Amino acid sequence: MTNREIPYKIYLSEQELPKKWYNVRADMKNKPAPLRNPGTLQPMTLEELSGVFCRELALQELNDTDPYIDIPEEIQSFYKMYRPSPLVRAYCLEEKLGTPAHIFYKFEGNNTSGSHKLNSAIAQAYYAKRQGLKGVTTETGAGQWGTALSMACSYFGLDCKVFMVKVSYEQKPFRREVMRTFGASVTPSPSPTTRVGREILEKFPGTTGSLGCAISEAVEAAVTTEGYRYVLGSVLSQVLLHQSVIGLETKTALDKYGVKPDVIIGCAGGGSNLGGLIAPFVGEMLRGEADYQIIAVEPASCPSMTRGKYVYDFCDTGMVCPMAKMYTLGSSFIPTPNHAGGLRYHGMSSIVSQLYHDGYLTARAVEQTEVFKAAEEFCRVEGILPAPESSHAIRVAIDEALKCKETGEAKNIVFGLTGTGFFDMTAYEKFNDGLMSDYIPTDAEIEKSLSRLPKVDL
Amino acid sequence: MTNREIPYKIYLSEQELPKKWYNVRADMKNKPAPLRNPGTLQPMTLEELSGVFCRELALQELNDTDPYIDIPEEIQSFYKMYRPSPLVRAYCLEEKLGTPAHIFYKFEGNNTSGSHKLNSAIAQAYYAKRQGLKGVTTETGAGQWGTALSMACSYFGLDCKVFMVKVSYEQKPFRREVMRTFGASVTPSPSPTTRVGREILEKFPGTTGSLGCAISEAVEAAVTTEGYRYVLGSVLSQVLLHQSVIGLETKTALDKYGVKPDVIIGCAGGGSNLGGLIAPFVGEMLRGEADYQIIAVEPASCPSMTRGKYVYDFCDTGMVCPMAKMYTLGSSFIPTPNHAGGLRYHGMSSIVSQLYHDGYLTARAVEQTEVFKAAEEFCRVEGILPAPESSHAIRVAIDEALKCKETGEAKNIVFGLTGTGFFDMTAYEKFNDGLMSDYIPTDAEIEKSLSRLPKVDL
Numbered sequence: 001m002t003n004r005e006i007p008y009k010i011y012l013s014e015q016e017l018p019k020k021w022y023n024v025r026a027d028m029k030n031k032p033a034p035l036r037n038p039g040t041l042q043p044m045t046l047e048e049l050s051g052v053f054c055r056e057l058a059l060q061e062l063n064d065t066d067p068y069i070d071i072p073e074e075i076q077s078f079y080k081m082y083r084p085s086p087l088v089r090a091y092c093l094e095e096k097l098g099t100p101a102h103i104f105y106k107f108e109g110n111n112t113s114g115s116h117k118l119n120s121a122i123a124q125a126y127y128a129k130r131q132g133l134k135g136v137t138t139e140t141g142a143g144q145w146g147t148a149l150s151m152a153c154s155y156f157g158l159d160c161k162v163f164m165v166k167v168s169y170e171q172k173p174f175r176r177e178v179m180r181t182f183g184a185s186v187t188p189s190p191s192p193t194t195r196v197g198r199e200i201l202e203k204f205p206g207t208t209g210s211l212g213c214a215i216s217e218a219v220e221a222a223v224t225t226e227g228y229r230y231v232l233g234s235v236l237s238q239v240l241l242h243q244s245v246i247g248l249e250t251k252t253a254l255d256k257y258g259v260k261p262d263v264i265i266g267c268a269g270g271g272s273n274l275g276g277l278i279a280p281f282v283g284e285m286l287r288g289e290a291d292y293q294i295i296a297v298e299p300a301s302c303p304s305m306t307r308g309k310y311v312y313d314f315c316d317t318g319m320v321c322p323m324a325k326m327y328t329l330g331s332s333f334i335p336t337p338n339h340a341g342g343l344r345y346h347g348m349s350s351i352v353s354q355l356y357h358d359g360y361l362t363a364r365a366v367e368q369t370e371v372f373k374a375a376e377e378f379c380r381v382e383g384i385l386p387a388p389e390s391s392h393a394i395r396v397a398i399d400e401a402l403k404c405k406e407t408g409e410a411k412n413i414v415f416g417l418t419g420t421g422f423f424d425m426t427a428y429e430k431f432n433d434g435l436m437s438d439y440i441p442t443d444a445e446i447e448k449s450l451s452r453l454p455k456v457d458l
Numbered sequence: 459m460t461n462r463e464i465p466y467k468i469y470l471s472e473q474e475l476p477k478k479w480y481n482v483r484a485d486m487k488n489k490p491a492p493l494r495n496p497g498t499l500q501p502m503t504l505e506e507l508s509g510v511f512c513r514e515l516a517l518q519e520l521n522d523t524d525p526y527i528d529i530p531e532e533i534q535s536f537y538k539m540y541r542p543s544p545l546v547r548a549y550c551l552e553e554k555l556g557t558p559a560h561i562f563y564k565f566e567g568n569n570t571s572g573s574h575k576l577n578s579a580i581a582q583a584y585y586a587k588r589q590g591l592k593g594v595t596t597e598t599g600a601g602q603w604g605t606a607l608s609m610a611c612s613y614f615g616l617d618c619k620v621f622m623v624k625v626s627y628e629q630k631p632f633r634r635e636v637m638r639t640f641g642a643s644v645t646p647s648p649s650p651t652t653r654v655g656r657e658i659l660e661k662f663p664g665t666t667g668s669l670g671c672a673i674s675e676a677v678e679a680a681v682t683t684e685g686y687r688y689v690l691g692s693v694l695s696q697v698l699l700h701q702s703v704i705g706l707e708t709k710t711a712l713d714k715y716g717v718k719p720d721v722i723i724g725c726a727g728g729g730s731n732l733g734g735l736i737a738p739f740v741g742e743m744l745r746g747e748a749d750y751q752i753i754a755v756e757p758a759s760c761p762s763m764t765r766g767k768y769v770y771d772f773c774d775t776g777m778v779c780p781m782a783k784m785y786t787l788g789s790s791f792i793p794t795p796n797h798a799g800g801l802r803y804h805g806m807s808s809i810v811s812q813l814y815h816d817g818y819l820t821a822r823a824v825e826q827t828e829v830f831k832a833a834e835e836f837c838r839v840e841g842i843l844p845a846p847e848s849s850h851a852i853r854v855a856i857d858e859a860l861k862c863k864e865t866g867e868a869k870n871i872v873f874g875l876t877g878t879g880f881f882d883m884t885a886y887e888k889f890n891d892g893l894m895s896d897y898i899p900t901d902a903e904i905e906k907s908l909s910r911l912p913k914v915d916l
Contacts, residue, residue, distance in 0.1 A: 177887045382539065
């Protein structure tokens, strides 16, 4: 097949959109370890999970046997408003690099939330609505997830309470206003509206907040308010299930043109995009039907897979959430302040962690200056301003394509372009002004946060 | 045809993309009046225009006879990176309004520049490159056009000098950084780098700049620098020619599903989006083949069509550009400072002006608070955060759909959604906080700026 037979952008028709999510856990021989109650250390039961999450989502969280789960009609309808997302053949980037490789990217940024997060937000909002809830609570850092959730909630007429890390609330007022425009209430965290918030404010009056604290506040607000539940944008198995639409669409689009990927690359923070993108491909590997090289890319300043430990850890600093077995840097790990992009979660989704542990994927850590160089090179020829998160994948895709240039191999490289960088221009400005620097945590720093792991042996 | 046979989004295939632009002037019996030299008052010649614009664009500016002009291969390739833009059936908005009307919108915001401006930017950059120029200069206010041009120039490796109105340069640093990321140099205007800039700085040391002044600086920089030409993002006939891709795609998409629009609505600042959207439809009207109701929507605070005069006027405050016959409020007209959206140009494209004068379209002025209400209502169900400019069209589309609800008519309403509002969150914040107000200029204010029209009778 000559290059030109593949269009710049492959759009599936509405008929070709996935009607079921793919649940990769069903095909995993080594299942991801269960979430555990931090008090009893026992696996979380459906009843326990249903106190925090909607019941249907709790069921999905526990379901590691059904390979396919129907996407409800209402969610399919919403997906049609912004999906299929295009699978783009990066002809211009290939030409610029002079590589024989064929580069494809699945672009999830063409929706107002600006990222793939909307795929799970709409599912979580739908189940909350169907359960007759009044609203949901969540936390957001830079605001991608909060934006996606506020869009989803406004669509279903659901109340949406977002706890936004105070420093972001103040320094990213535009994200905050997008959420408010969609009708969400946005509270800077820590706030005096929760017990945990008041405690932190008393202890550290000048604090600018952290994601861990915002999670604790959002969970508290959910469990103490009648008709509310807590929702989360990454890490959880239910989220990876919803995000499988990314991989399913990608696979259908590639199959249409007879393209078999050699390398699949995704950025990895909590693992939602990576897990979704690779799901059907890993499924084939798990069933012994095919083989792919899968690369998870993480920031060198927050290297949970490449330098973390595979153990049970707390999911939040307040330690109110269930514990998860994952590659982790320790729940007290906070990336250096000069870290500009996202992907700053201390752990990695249990599914991705288990797959990594079992050798189905490799991980690579990259430094942010190199990441922004890749972003700049990419946007100038492909015309999309990528989010810093997504640019981690771009960096490695370019590196792999340049290797092909040396070896002469015409590999098919597929990567996930998770979102746009319109709300990250402060980081771009730093890069444009030559003021961006890199920082790799020392072994001692990582040891220190790992020393605060829960004192259990599971 | 039942509703559900029409998908949420109609995407044309690459094969269906326009290969020629449509030049509506060829079908106009009353041609738009020519640009005139402000010194001699004679129509601008090809030679005169070629001193400011690239030769091929000067030719296009003068061409009012050829109905179709080939889109060069290189531009078609670039278009494929972000086009076709989707024609969206607004099922959710229809349901929310409870209207029997069928609402469609052509969404031009799914590219990094965030608007339709890229359609002409890439054409102008291409012709500059083909002529062997080193670079181009331009002005930008809020930054949509400057962003689009910087993307286009980076694609062709062309230098791009943007004069950005100083107040925007300082208050919209994110737009500025997008341009810089694409390699453009961005200078706050007025600047000491031009004669006209120095003069203005001397006379008004504290000035925050104006679009008219930035135009004058950009033109001066172009004509005094070897290998540079000036480019403009709206108003000109060449720009409307390039923007005809919007209308051509829209018509092809509607034709595929046998939909004949009853009402076509576009926001109108300089006229580039409106002119492009309506081109093929007006063409049918001009040739007596069909009839449509076309509505141009402008801000009540900058009402060039509904309250301006149809006369020759200066295109810039520095009066260095050719004069154009257009509906104008006078080149010294500046919208009230509380005006939040764009669409702040004092005049209207000669093509749109002539069509309006001849009764092919009507115009409607709307107030910004109502515009933002429409934007909010739209985004909460359709999931796209619209630019304030685009929201003018949304306002009138909703109004027309509500009229259908009263009359029971199932009209087909098509409007242009020109772009996204990610860089307009300051205006949204004002609206969200209930602090947005309206201002309609008094007759005396408009009389005053109209009293400064050029003293010629043409």
